[in-house]
Amino acid sequence: xxxxxxxxxxxxxxxxxxxxxxxxxxxxxxxxxxxxxxxxxxxxxxxxxxxxxxxxxxxxxxxxxxxxxxxxxxxxxxxxxxxxxxxxx
Numbered sequence: 001x002x003x004x005x006x007x008x009x010x011x012x013x014x015x016x017x018x019x020x021x022x023x024x025x026x027x028x029x030x031x032x033x034x035x036x037x038x039x040x041x042x043x044x045x046x047x048x049x050x051x052x053x054x055x056x057x058x059x060x061x062x063x064x065x066x067x068x069x070x071x072x073x074x075x076x077x078x079x080x081x082x083x084x085x086x087x088x089x
Contacts, residue, residue, distance in 0.1 A: 011049045013041040013060070 015036040024031045043049040046062060053060040077083075 010042040010044065011046050013043065013049050013052070013058075015039060 017032065017037055018034045019032060021030040021032045023029070041049075041052070043052065050060065050062070052058075
């Protein structure tokens with residue numbers, strides 16, 4: 001599979017959990033009464049996200065995204081003659 005970079009430029013605001021999750025005894029799911037954990041706000045820039053937090057009095061920290069290492073190869077490289085490991089079925 002090949003993964004693209006679509007919709008990865010947004011900055012996301014996620015709230016820290018106020019209470020710990022609990023194991024629901026009947027089904028075994030983890031549950032929480034904290035509604036704020038379900039909210040995810042997206043912003044086009046980090047500055048817009050920071051401005052929103054400052055305007056609404058929300059404590060925040062910025063977590064910079066890690067640069068992903070991508071190997072550039074095409075599909076035809078799987079069948080190249082000089083491939084190090086031979087193609088077998």
